[in-house]
Amino acid sequence: xxxxxxxxxxxxxxxxxxxxxxxxxGAIPGMTATMAVAVCLPLTYSLNLNxxxxxxxxxxxxxISGGLVPAILLNIPGTxxxxxxxxxxxxxxxxxxxxxxxxxxxxxxxxxxILSAVILFLFAPILADVAIKFxxxxxxxxxxxxxxxxxxxxxxLLAGIFSGVLGVLISLIGVYSIDVGGxxxxxxxxxxxxxxxxxxxxxxxxxxxxxxLGAILKEAEKGTKEEDTSQKVNLSNQQKFSMKIFKGxxxxxxxxxxxxxxxxxxxxxxxxxxxxxxxxxxxxxxxxPKKFGTGAPQGVIASEAANNGLTGGALIPLLSLxxxxxxxxxxLIGAFTLQGIxxxxxxxxxxxxxxxxxxxxxxxxxxxxxxxxxxxIKYIAKVVTVPKYxxxxxxxxxxxxxxxxxxxxxxxxxxxxxxxxxxxYLGGKIGxxxxxxxxxxxxxKSAEIYFVKALESFGTFEIFFTKSPIAMFxxxxxxxxxxxxxxxxxxxxxxxxxxxxx
Amino acid sequence: MENSSSSLLAIKIDFAQSHIFFPTIIVxxxxxxxxxxxxxxxxxxxxxxxxxxxxxxxxxEHIDKIRLLGTxxxxxxxxxxxxxxxxxxxxxxxxxxxxxxxxxxxxxxxYVHDINRKKLITITLNAIxxxxxxxxxxxxxxxxxxx
Numbered sequence: 300x301x302x303x304x305x306x307x308x309x310x311x312x313x314x315x316x317x318x319x320x321x322x323x324x325g326a327i328p329g330m331t332a333t334m335a336v337a338v339c340l341p342l343t344y345s346l347n348l349n350x351x352x353x354x355x356x357x358x359x360x361x362x363i364s365g366g367l368v369p370a371i372l373l374n375i376p377g378t379x380x381x382x383x384x385x386x387x388x389x390x391x392x393x394x395x396x397x398x399x400x401x402x403x404x405x406x407x408x409x410x411x412x413i414l415s416a417v418i419l420f421l422f423a424p425i426l427a428d429v430a431i432k433f434x435x436x437x438x439x440x441x442x443x444x445x446x447x448x449x450x451x452x453x454x455x456l457l458a459g460i461f462s463g464v465l466g467v468l469i470s471l472i473g474v475y476s477i478d479v480g481g482x483x484x485x486x487x488x489x490x491x492x493x494x495x496x497x498x499x500x501x502x503x504x505x506x507x508x509x510x511x512l513g514a515i516l517k518e519a520e521k522g523t524k525e526e527d528t529s530q531k532v533n534l535s536n537q538q539k540f541s542m543k544i545f546k547g548x549x550x551x552x553x554x555x556x557x558x559x560x561x562x563x564x565x566x567x568x569x570x571x572x573x574x575x576x577x578x579x580x581x582x583x584x585x586x587x588p589k590k591f592g593t594g595a596p597q598g599v600i601a602s603e604a605a606n607n608g609l610t611g612g613a614l615i616p617l618l619s620l621x622x623x624x625x626x627x628x629x630x631l632i633g634a635f636t637l638q639g640i641x642x643x644x645x646x647x648x649x650x651x652x653x654x655x656x657x658x659x660x661x662x663x664x665x666x667x668x669x670x671x672x673x674x675x676i677k678y679i680a681k682v683v684t685v686p687k688y689x690x691x692x693x694x695x696x697x698x699x700x701x702x703x704x705x706x707x708x709x710x711x712x713x714x715x716x717x718x719x720x721x722x723x724y725l726g727g728k729i730g731x732x733x734x735x736x737x738x739x740x741x742x743x744k745s746a747e748i749y750f751v752k753a754l755e756s757f758g759t760f761e762i763f764f765t766k767s768p769i770a771m772f773x774x775x776x777x778x779x780x781x782x783x784x785x786x787x788x789x790x791x792x793x794x795x796x797x798x799x800x801x
Numbered sequence: 802m803e804n805s806s807s808s809l810l811a812i813k814i815d816f817a818q819s820h821i822f823f824p825t826i827i828v829x830x831x832x833x834x835x836x837x838x839x840x841x842x843x844x845x846x847x848x849x850x851x852x853x854x855x856x857x858x859x860x861x862e863h864i865d866k867i868r869l870l871g872t873x874x875x876x877x878x879x880x881x882x883x884x885x886x887x888x889x890x891x892x893x894x895x896x897x898x899x900x901x902x903x904x905x906x907x908x909x910x911x912y913v914h915d916i917n918r919k920k921l922i923t924i925t926l927n928a929i930x931x932x933x934x935x936x937x938x939x940x941x942x943x944x945x946x947x948x
Contacts, residue, residue, distance in 0.1 A: 345943035457841060468815045468827045475820035484820040519872040522865035523912040689923065692908035695876060695930050696901050700939060700947065708946035710884050717880065747823040751814060760810040
């Protein structure tokens with residue numbers, strides 16, 4: 300408990316601030332937890348590591364949780380991961396049970412969040428201990444595995460892996476740095492840009508562009524329409540919530556929380572996969588599957604426990620292997636780098652204090668989220684009605700601050716933001732998937748070093764297969780993941796054909 | 802037998818050219834993936850298009866051109882002007898402050914529907930308060946570099 304003495308008042312204050320801002324972002328459709336973290340990053344520039352973490356974890360938990368509000372009240376998922384919350388949450392609102400649905404969802408979120416934090420606490424150090432023994436070869440294979448997993452779980456197999464590899468390619472832009480044993484030569488950089496692109500594109504402007512500006516451009520294309528929602532978010536005449544609703548739901552809660560945590564661990568898989576999987580499982584195991592979709596609290600529980608389970612899950616590969624589990628944790632990598640911390644197998648052992656602070660922050664963020672949302676839901680529901688014409692320009696402004704200040708005042712980073720904002724907008728049109736792209740981008744440079752250095756020292760490709768039992772085990776996982784992706788792609792085609800024939 | 806298989810997999814990387822070794826592999830992987838995408842999606846699409854099952858929909862009608870292009874133009878101007886104005890007041894963050902106010906105002910006007918007096922007042926107040934607050938908090942209190 301020594302680490303507690305390092306914590307300031309500010310730390311405990313920033314968690315609720317983060318949670319509230321996060322809920323706000325999550326609750327507004329079109330704005331996500333990733334955006335919340337990306338846009339608020341400049342606020343952490345002047346904070347110390349612990350305080351910065353407090354704010355970011357608060358934003359993360361709040362952002363993921365906030366999405367349930369519009370999902371239940373308006374039938375619009377506030378974040379992609381609350382898509383399945385709309386299935387039963389909105390019918391409940393229509394049955395005059397909106398308040399019950401909201402509070403059920405909030406309680407399930409708390410459960411999922413805490414469960415995943417506990418698993419993170421127990422599991423990440425073990426994984427890190429294994430990973431410490433990895434040589435370049437195993438490290439490369441881990442990245443390779445991450446990319447195949449992304450591909451196998453993306454909406455479109457080929458587009459997913461294409462996006463991931465494209466991310467790797469973009470990360471290679473710049474000098475093959477002498478610091479990591481390279482030869483100091485430029486790749487893919489036209490002469491006039493050599494000054495700006497020596498170290499390639501900075502991570503944070505890229506992230507802020509993809510998830511901040513990119514989202515605004517998509518909304519602008521749609522005409523930034525406002526919906527008249529003031530009537531729907533009135534909760535005054537609704538039935539009252541009681542904890543009895545959770546009777547007999549312990550298995551559902553635990554299963555959903557575990558599914559969320561597990562899916563969160565898989566790199567590049569968004570929250571929607573977690574909640575869809577857990578919702579279908581809850582339906583499969585339910586005694587009354589027919590009730591699902593008509594306003595069954597079990598459905599809301601499954602969906603929300605899973606998408607908050609994601610938070611701890613996504614942090615496991617980040618903190619033990621240095622691989623982000625989702626796009627929000629990808630932004631967290633940026634924040635760590637900013638504070639001079641390298642995440643990877645050595646992180647926990649070398650930064651025990653920070654590690655404990657993180658776990659505490661995650662637990663507190665979940666509790667604060669619960670208290671805030673449970674008791675202030677009436678007011679939070681109103682957030683959904685803040686007009687877009689007020690919010691969006693402020694978000695663009697914050698994107699600019701975040702990009703400009705990251706390297707102490709560099710205008711090129713602001714242009715990077717614009718380039719990647721436009722890329723996210725246009726790329727989305729042709730099927731480029733942003734989560735695999737960004738994970739490829741983050742891991743690309745390391746992948747190159749591990750790959751080239753391993754070959755330089757061993758002189759044969761064979762070493763990747765024969766180096767160690769761990770390497771062979773990783774190959775087995777890679778084969779399973781590729782096999783699964785091909786199997787599910789074929790199965791998907793069959794189902795599609797069957798539907799067409801009907 | 803084992804010798805021949807290891808010589809097949811053997812590789813020597815020339816250090817002077819090592820900076821393009823991995824990028825070359827990645828570029829080729831992309832080319833192959835792109836070809837696969839064309840085979841699995843491009844050709845069936847083209848076939849259904851040629852047989853008349855599908856028509857090519859290139860209409861841009863669903864796009865709100867004014868808001869989308871407006872956002873891009875105003876944002877680019879915002880970035881340029883912010884830098885220009887900022888050079889007159891080094892390290893003060895005034896470039897950010899003075900240019901953000903009209904930027905927020907313009908984007909709000911661009912995005913708002915059915916504007917009325919009340920909305921206009923909200924927009925104007927927001928355009929003045931939000932950048933000032935951000936400037937005060939970030940540049941003054943947290944000493945973060947702004948243009």
